[in-house]
Amino acid sequence: MIETDSVGIVKRQFYTFAEPPNEMPLESGEKLGPITLAYETYGMLNEQKSNAILIAHALSGDSHVAGYYSQQDKKPGWWDFMIGPGRAIDTNTYFVICTNALAGCQGSTGPSSINPATGNRYNLSFPVVTIGDMVQAQTHLIDHLGIKRLLSVIGGSMGGMQALEWAIEYPDRVVSCIPHATTTRLNAQGIAFHEVGRQAIYADPDWRNGNYLDEGVVPEKGLSVARMLAHITYLSEESMHQKFGRRLREKERYGYDFSLDFEVESYLRHQGASFVQRFDANTYLYITKAIDYFDLQQDYGSLESAFKNVMAKVLVFSFTSDWLFPTAQNKEIVQALQVHRKHVSFVEFDLPYGHDSFLIKNPKQEKLVADFLRCVYDEVK
Amino acid sequence: MSPKYKKYTRPDLQIIFDVIEPHSSVLDLGCGTGELLKKLIDEKEVQGHGIEIIDDYVLECVAKGVPVLHSDLDKGLDDYPDNCFDYVILSQTIQQVHRPDVTLNEMLRVGKIGVVGLLNFGYWRVRHYLAFQGRMPKSRVLPYEWYNTPNIHLSTIQDFRRLCHNAGYNIVKQVNVSKRKRGQLLPNLLPNSFAELAVFVIKAK
Numbered sequence: 001m002i003e004t005d006s007v008g009i010v011k012r013q014f015y016t017f018a019e020p021p022n023e024m025p026l027e028s029g030e031k032l033g034p035i036t037l038a039y040e041t042y043g044m045l046n047e048q049k050s051n052a053i054l055i056a057h058a059l060s061g062d063s064h065v066a067g068y069y070s071q072q073d074k075k076p077g078w079w080d081f082m083i084g085p086g087r088a089i090d091t092n093t094y095f096v097i098c099t100n101a102l103a104g105c106q107g108s109t110g111p112s113s114i115n116p117a118t119g120n121r122y123n124l125s126f127p128v129v130t131i132g133d134m135v136q137a138q139t140h141l142i143d144h145l146g147i148k149r150l151l152s153v154i155g156g157s158m159g160g161m162q163a164l165e166w167a168i169e170y171p172d173r174v175v176s177c178i179p180h181a182t183t184t185r186l187n188a189q190g191i192a193f194h195e196v197g198r199q200a201i202y203a204d205p206d207w208r209n210g211n212y213l214d215e216g217v218v219p220e221k222g223l224s225v226a227r228m229l230a231h232i233t234y235l236s237e238e239s240m241h242q243k244f245g246r247r248l249r250e251k252e253r254y255g256y257d258f259s260l261d262f263e264v265e266s267y268l269r270h271q272g273a274s275f276v277q278r279f280d281a282n283t284y285l286y287i288t289k290a291i292d293y294f295d296l297q298q299d300y301g302s303l304e305s306a307f308k309n310v311m312a313k314v315l316v317f318s319f320t321s322d323w324l325f326p327t328a329q330n331k332e333i334v335q336a337l338q339v340h341r342k343h344v345s346f347v348e349f350d351l352p353y354g355h356d357s358f359l360i361k362n363p364k365q366e367k368l369v370a371d372f373l374r375c376v377y378d379e380v381k
Numbered sequence: 382m383s384p385k386y387k388k389y390t391r392p393d394l395q396i397i398f399d400v401i402e403p404h405s406s407v408l409d410l411g412c413g414t415g416e417l418l419k420k421l422i423d424e425k426e427v428q429g430h431g432i433e434i435i436d437d438y439v440l441e442c443v444a445k446g447v448p449v450l451h452s453d454l455d456k457g458l459d460d461y462p463d464n465c466f467d468y469v470i471l472s473q474t475i476q477q478v479h480r481p482d483v484t485l486n487e488m489l490r491v492g493k494i495g496v497v498g499l500l501n502f503g504y505w506r507v508r509h510y511l512a513f514q515g516r517m518p519k520s521r522v523l524p525y526e527w528y529n530t531p532n533i534h535l536s537t538i539q540d541f542r543r544l545c546h547n548a549g550y551n552i553v554k555q556v557n558v559s560k561r562k563r564g565q566l567l568p569n570l571l572p573n574s575f576a577e578l579a580v581f582v583i584k585a586k
Contacts, residue, residue: 335460345443347451371444
């Protein structure tokens with residue numbers, strides 16, 4: 001049964017642009033086109049087109065942020081509890097858009113897409129894209145939908161980087177933005193975790209230098225190890241202890257062999273195995289690379305100059321147990337905006353679930369986002 | 382909402398409100414639910430910003446459209462450059478910080494003018510309570526037990542004036558507040574004994 005405050009049954013849509021010879025220029029200097037973005041929308045765009053909210057997903061997310069694809073669908077979109085009629089991002093009031101990121105594998109153009117110029121899959125000939133390129137691609141869709149200014153751009157983790165990029169690069173197109181559990185640049189530790197994940201993929205003999213799909217195989221082992229590692233970074237010591245402790249998996253005593261002993265091992269294997277069912281290994285390489293390259297300090301000289309022209313009202317929130325994108329990194333956004341006396345608010349939630357806390361239902365987070373959006377919408381109405 | 386600390390109707394808010402010039406920039410340290418900032422933003426069109434440690438209060442500020450930073454004053458104001466605000470307000474908060482002298486110093490570093498609302502522990506009722514009951518005073522504005530009070534640095538008006546003198550701050554203005562209906566004669570004559578609260582406007586020399 002679908003809940004009454006769900007957006008209900010939703011459908012994925014597609015928009016294609018940057019047809020040659022009008023390819024989209026990328027930060028690397030290369031060009032890409034045509035580009036297709038998969039996206040979903042919920043709610044109704046009002047007559048003034050002033051109620052549009054863009055949600056940007058994290059590394060492994062997709063355009064399916066809310067609702068169900070069918071009555072039989074067991075799981076709703078990845079941020080469903082936040083979006084729906086009467087929910088924090090109220091679809092009775094707002095028009096919500098979510099795209100699958102450029103280089104993604106859930107319907108948007110990425111390394112597994114066919115390059116129309118050659119008739120073959122891009123694989124590793126797909127150009128390396130950046131967070132800025134992902135956002136530039138989104139602007140094409142927003143133009144296509146006839147929206148001049150977004151009421152808000154909301155995103156956690158990599159989605160937060162996109163929200164920041166929107167506010168910085170397109171200041172007159174964003175009324176507000178809500179980056180959370182994010183950073184202005186990935187630190188060495190973050191890059192290190194990504195690199196281990198990529199190495200796991202390269203090391204899988206089924207990766208075939210990125211040509212696995214053409215050769216009819218999938219680097220399942222490599223991608224699942226990458227996911228297992230990454231998943232640990234999304235949790236916290238405390239939440240893992242609470243969830244699994246040292247509990248054994250379907251046995252009373254140690255096996256004294258290398259079979260499965262602990263619950264936590266079983267959980268991670270399950271996370272890895274289910275991830276390879278829905279995610280593409282090359283996309284994993286490209287998206288982790290895009291996150292690695294994100295560095296506002298470097299791109300703009302300093303954080304102060306990066307945020308100088310921001311016009312959006314900004315709300316940042318972080319979580320005490322997030323050690324991947326800790327509070328201090330989120331606060332750097334706030335500090336830089338405050339130097340320019342921009343409208344910025346910041347909240348740190350005391351929750352034990354690590355980086356993934358923003359994906360877990362939390363009434364305070366819902367209230368915060370709902371109230372902030374109501375205030376910014378009251379002003380543009 | 383179950384805030385950790387109750388807050389009471391605060392007679393000093395109007396005085397502070399009157400002190401602030403329209404269209405100025407204001408930082409409110411320990412801004413609570415943002416009541417004063419909201420009024421200042423709406424009615425005096427100030428550029429207002431708050432800092433508050435209790436998350437439920439921070440959420441109330443956001444709900445009012447008041448920009449606010451969820452942060453601990455005792456961790457300092459390092460986020461702010463020198464002289465970036467016209468006014469920095471510290472209203473009935475100074476007694477809750479670990480080092481009032483450090484907070485005052487920081488306050489006058491980031492702001493040109495400091496506005497401090499002070500609970501006066503020298504108020505005669507407080508003295509009376511301690512003298513005759515022999516216990517730590519409790520009242521409408523001091524509702525806590527000694528062991529659970531967030532008010533760890535209570536002082537008298539004289540104490541505060543002495544701190545300003547020693548630290549080299551100018552007291553530009555002092556407004557004495559009493560809840561008494563019979564006028565302000567006694568509180569103004571002998572504030573250290575008869576003012577329940579005082580609002581100080583201070584500047585670094």
